[in-house]
Amino acid sequence: MRFWGLRVGMLIALLLAVSMLTFGAMNLLGDPLFNILGPIAGDTENPENIAKIQAAEEQYYLDRPLPERYVRWLGDFVTGDFGVRFSASGQPPVSEVIKERLPRTLALAGMGMAFTLAIGIPWGVWSGSRSETARDRLSTGVAFGFVAIPNFALAVVLYYVVGIRLNWLPFRFDAGAPFWQRMHQLVLPALTLALTGSAVYQRLLRTDMITTLQEDFILMARAKGLSRRHILLRHALRPSLFSVVTLFGINAGAIFGGALIVELVFGIPGVGSLFVESIFREDFPVVLALVMILTAGFVVMNFAVDILYSVIDPRVRQ
Amino acid sequence: MRLPAESQTNAPYVPVKARRLGLGFWLPMGWITLIVGVALLAPVLPLKDPTDYFIRSGERPPYPPSADHWFGTDQDARDMFSRIISGARVSLAVGFMSIAISFAVGGTLGMVAGLVRGWFDRLTSFLFLVLLSFPGLVLVILIIALIDRSVLTISVTLAVAGIAPVGRLARAATLSFAEREFVTAARTLGARNSRILFRELLPNVVIPMGALVLLGVAAAIVAEGGLAFLGLSLEKGVTWGKLIRNGAGTRVLRDSPWVAFGPITVMFLTIASLNYIGDYLRDFFNVREAGLER
Numbered sequence: 001m002r003f004w005g006l007r008v009g010m011l012i013a014l015l016l017a018v019s020m021l022t023f024g025a026m027n028l029l030g031d032p033l034f035n036i037l038g039p040i041a042g043d044t045e046n047p048e049n050i051a052k053i054q055a056a057e058e059q060y061y062l063d064r065p066l067p068e069r070y071v072r073w074l075g076d077f078v079t080g081d082f083g084v085r086f087s088a089s090g091q092p093p094v095s096e097v098i099k100e101r102l103p104r105t106l107a108l109a110g111m112g113m114a115f116t117l118a119i120g121i122p123w124g125v126w127s128g129s130r131s132e133t134a135r136d137r138l139s140t141g142v143a144f145g146f147v148a149i150p151n152f153a154l155a156v157v158l159y160y161v162v163g164i165r166l167n168w169l170p171f172r173f174d175a176g177a178p179f180w181q182r183m184h185q186l187v188l189p190a191l192t193l194a195l196t197g198s199a200v201y202q203r204l205l206r207t208d209m210i211t212t213l214q215e216d217f218i219l220m221a222r223a224k225g226l227s228r229r230h231i232l233l234r235h236a237l238r239p240s241l242f243s244v245v246t247l248f249g250i251n252a253g254a255i256f257g258g259a260l261i262v263e264l265v266f267g268i269p270g271v272g273s274l275f276v277e278s279i280f281r282e283d284f285p286v287v288l289a290l291v292m293i294l295t296a297g298f299v300v301m302n303f304a305v306d307i308l309y310s311v312i313d314p315r316v317r318q
Numbered sequence: 319m320r321l322p323a324e325s326q327t328n329a330p331y332v333p334v335k336a337r338r339l340g341l342g343f344w345l346p347m348g349w350i351t352l353i354v355g356v357a358l359l360a361p362v363l364p365l366k367d368p369t370d371y372f373i374r375s376g377e378r379p380p381y382p383p384s385a386d387h388w389f390g391t392d393q394d395a396r397d398m399f400s401r402i403i404s405g406a407r408v409s410l411a412v413g414f415m416s417i418a419i420s421f422a423v424g425g426t427l428g429m430v431a432g433l434v435r436g437w438f439d440r441l442t443s444f445l446f447l448v449l450l451s452f453p454g455l456v457l458v459i460l461i462i463a464l465i466d467r468s469v470l471t472i473s474v475t476l477a478v479a480g481i482a483p484v485g486r487l488a489r490a491a492t493l494s495f496a497e498r499e500f501v502t503a504a505r506t507l508g509a510r511n512s513r514i515l516f517r518e519l520l521p522n523v524v525i526p527m528g529a530l531v532l533l534g535v536a537a538a539i540v541a542e543g544g545l546a547f548l549g550l551s552l553e554k555g556v557t558w559g560k561l562i563r564n565g566a567g568t569r570v571l572r573d574s575p576w577v578a579f580g581p582i583t584v585m586f587l588t589i590a591s592l593n594y595i596g597d598y599l600r601d602f603f604n605v606r607e608a609g610l611e612r
Contacts, residue, residue, distance in 0.1 A: 017448050025464060148590035150540040152547045152559070153582045156566045160579075164572050172568070257455035261544050265566055276548050279463040287463060291456055298453045 011303055015296055019077075022291050023070050026284040032062055036086045060084075073288075082289040086282065094289050097274065102293070104175075105270035108186050108193070109252075109259045115194030116251060120201025121244065125232055127202055128209020140206065146199035151258040155192045155265040163188060173268040189266045193258050197251050204247060208240040241312055249305035253298050343598050346591030353588055357406040366397040368404040368556065380574040389580035393570060398561075398580045405556045405581065406588075408469060410535075412542045412557070415473035417534035420480030421527070428485035429523060432492030433515055442485065449482035458541065459550060467553050472545070476538045487530065491523045529603050533596035536589045543585065558585045 036056050057063045061072055076083060082094035123139065130136045146154070163171025169188040177185065212218065213236055221231045260272030271290060278286035356363065366372070372387070372395045373379065379395035381387060389398035431442040449457065461475045495501060496519065504518050539558070545551045546559025547566075558581045565571060565578030 014448060014451050018451060021448070022460060025460070144594070145586075145590065148536075148593050149586050150543050150589065152544060152566075153562060153585060156562060156571070156578050156582060159566070160571050160575055164568070253453045257453050257544075260455060261547050264547055272548070275459060276550065279459065279550070282463075287460070291452075291460055294456050295452055298456075299451050302451075 007303065007306065011299060014299060015292075018295050019074065019292055020070065022288055023073060024066070026288055027066060027069070032060065032086065032284065033057070036060065077289070077292065083285045085285055094285050097286060098271075098289060098293070101269065101271050101274045104173075104268055105256075105259050105263065105272065107183070108189055108263065108268065108270065109255050111183075111186055111190035112193030112197070112255045112259065113248075113252065115190050116197035116201065116255070117248075119194055120198030121205065121237075123198060124202045124205025125209060125237060128206040129213065129228075129232055129236075131206065131210045136206075139202070143199035143202040146195050147203070149196070151192060151196055152261050152265060154195060155189070155262045158188060158192050159265060162191075171266060173266055175269055186268070189259075189262050189268065192262050192265075193255050196258070197255060200251065201244070201247060204243055205237075205240055208243055209236060212236045212239050242309070245305055245308050245312065249302050252301045256294060256298065343595065346594045349587055349591045350595065353406055353584070354410060356403055357410050360400075360403050360407060363403075365400040365403060368396060368400040370397070371395045372397060380570070380577055382574070383576055390574070390576040392561075392564060392577050393574075398577065401556055401561060402558070402581050402584050405558045405561050406584070408552065408555050409539050409542060409558045409585075411469060412473050412476065413535040413539040415469075416476035416538040417480060417531055419474060419477035420484045420534060421531065423477070424481035424484035425488045425523075425527065427481070428488030428490075429492045429515060429519060431485075432489040433496055433511060433519065439489075442489075446482040446485050449478070450486075454479045454541070455544065458545065459548070462545065462550050467551065469552060469555070472542060472552060473538075476541050479541070480534060480538070484527075484530075484534070488523060488527060491526060492519055495519055495522050526600075526603055529596060529599035531596075532592045532599070536592035536596065539585070539592075540589060 033053065033056065037052060061069050064072075073083065080095060082098065084093055085091070085097070123143075127136050127139050127143075149157075159171050162168050169191075170185045171188055173182070173185050173189075175182075218231060218235060221235050226235075259270070260275060263270045263272040264276075271294075274286065275290055277283075278290070366387075372381075372391060374381065374395075379391055380393050381391045381395065383390040387397050387399065389402060391397055392401070427442050427445075431439040452460070458475050458479050461478060462472070465471050465475070501514060501518050504514050509518070542551060542557060543559030543562065546557055547563050549563075551557055551559055561581040562578050562585070565574075565576075565581070570577055
């Protein structure tokens with residue numbers, strides 16, 4: 001129990017450090033007042049503008065010292081109030097904007113992860129059980145190619161070949177379409193994310209498989225007359241579970257990062273485009289909220305991976 | 319059914335390889351040499367001006383590849399071949415610069431932490447942990463949101479994302495060497511920490527880490543391309559990422575795929591070559607043995 005307490009404490013300390021860093025950087029390097037009001041922010045003569053400036057300062061607590069603003073923001077943030085945008089009206093609130101955009105990115109990333117596992121694991125097992133044949137060498141070469149091609153370039157290639165030329169899958173996202181249609185439109189972008197990831201699984205599982213298949217217990221299983229499929233999936237794959245879980249944790253971050261970019265190629269209005277728009281408009285509350293949500297998701301995901309470790313192998317807890 | 323032959327012991331199979339660099343090394347090496355050479359020599363090579371508009375009367379650009387324009391032209395009738403080379407200059411510069419900075423900062427921090435231990439080690443380890451807990455792209459976007467975007471600042475930003483992984487490797491490698499006899503011997507002879515760091519540890523850590531430089535360059539070039547797609551790359555000048563993005567619109571892609579596929583091909587070959595040589599060198603120097611996998 002003490003182990004988990006320590007881990008959770010570490011996790012919270014980490015998120016606090018990240019939030020302080022981000023909050024501090026945004027407020028010290030940017031000029032919040034200017035971002036809210038525009039050019040009139042620097043006006044010291046026109047009484048009307050000065051009144052506006054004072055009102056804004058009060059509304060956004062800009063007249064308070066930085067630590068106090070940070071604590072206020074943090075208190076609001078953990079209760080789900082992400083504040084108001086940096087704009088004259090402040091509407092719609094940040095949480096509304098994110099509630100609209102985030103599900104699309106989550107759906108894309110989730111689908112990407114599912115595809116990654118669905119393609120990568122069988123591919124790795126298949127390759128490893130046929131090591132050093134011509135087919136294995138070909139598939140390893142293909143995997144190397146998928147690892148080397150940047151996700152945005154792969155997105156453009158698939159967009160052109162599978163979408164425009166072959167027209168097998170829809171390649172434009174229509175936010176107004178019914179649910180299943182939208183999911184169908186996410187298949188090609190998710191596949192883009194999955195191909196790179198699955199190639200990484202293939203490389204790792206193949207090496208693992210080659211080692212595992214030389215073990216005595218595999219010989220034993222063969223001697224018992226178990227079927228090839230049974231040996232590969234039940235006996236040979238199990239020792240590799242550890243590395244699969246590790247990879248899943250590492251890969252999750254890459255998939256999220258990739259989703260932000262791939263979204264833009266396929267015109268999906270998700271978090272990626274929101275991020276970029278907010279940066280160009282210097283709408284820092286939105287940027288801050290996105291950084292915190294993505295980072296928290298990433299950290300929690302890695303934490304979940306650590307928990308899975310100790311479920312698979314209790315020795316880790318020591 | 320065919321499974322690999324059983325071995326007598328449980329030790330993993332280690333192939334005995336002649337320590338010579340084969341064709342698999344020289345082919346990608348040749349491509350890297352070519353692309354770096356062309357990028358360096360671009361000002362003196364007889365290339366078309368990448369900013370010039372080669373409009374033909376009666377025809378609307380983009381023009382397909384021809385003897386005149388080997389990779390075709392873009393929507394503004396600018397020569398893709400010379401644009402890709404001019405993009406190579408910036409992309410490669412960003413790649414090499416950012417990894418140099420990552421290694422200088424992360425490598426120094428990691429090595430010092432591994433040598434002196436104590437509070438400095440704990441502090442740097444926590445710093446690395448904080449840096450690593452950002453998803454890489456988010457960290458980079460966050461910094462870029464706050465600064466002007468030039469070759470230097472983009473390189474520095476991408477370098478920040480590389481500090482933690484490089485630093486951790488340097489620390490692990492240093493730890494594994496700091497316990498060895500030759501370091502103890504140097505210490506017994508009265509060598510100070512700075513001497514041990516530079517004369518004893520650095521030569522040993524540099525070789526295995528060096529194999530990772532090329533992988534880092536590839537990662538930085540890809541990261542820059544990703545930024546370009548987000549519209550967050552350089553404000554001026556062309557990079558491979560910006561060229562690909564320029565050709566990625568539905569209409570341009572459908573009617574004139576060469577605008578995107580020229581830079582995609584060159585970028586892919588470069589990244590694949592860098593990765594391949596990097597992997598090859600890592601196996602060649604047997605980096606695992608040097609304790610980097612800890």
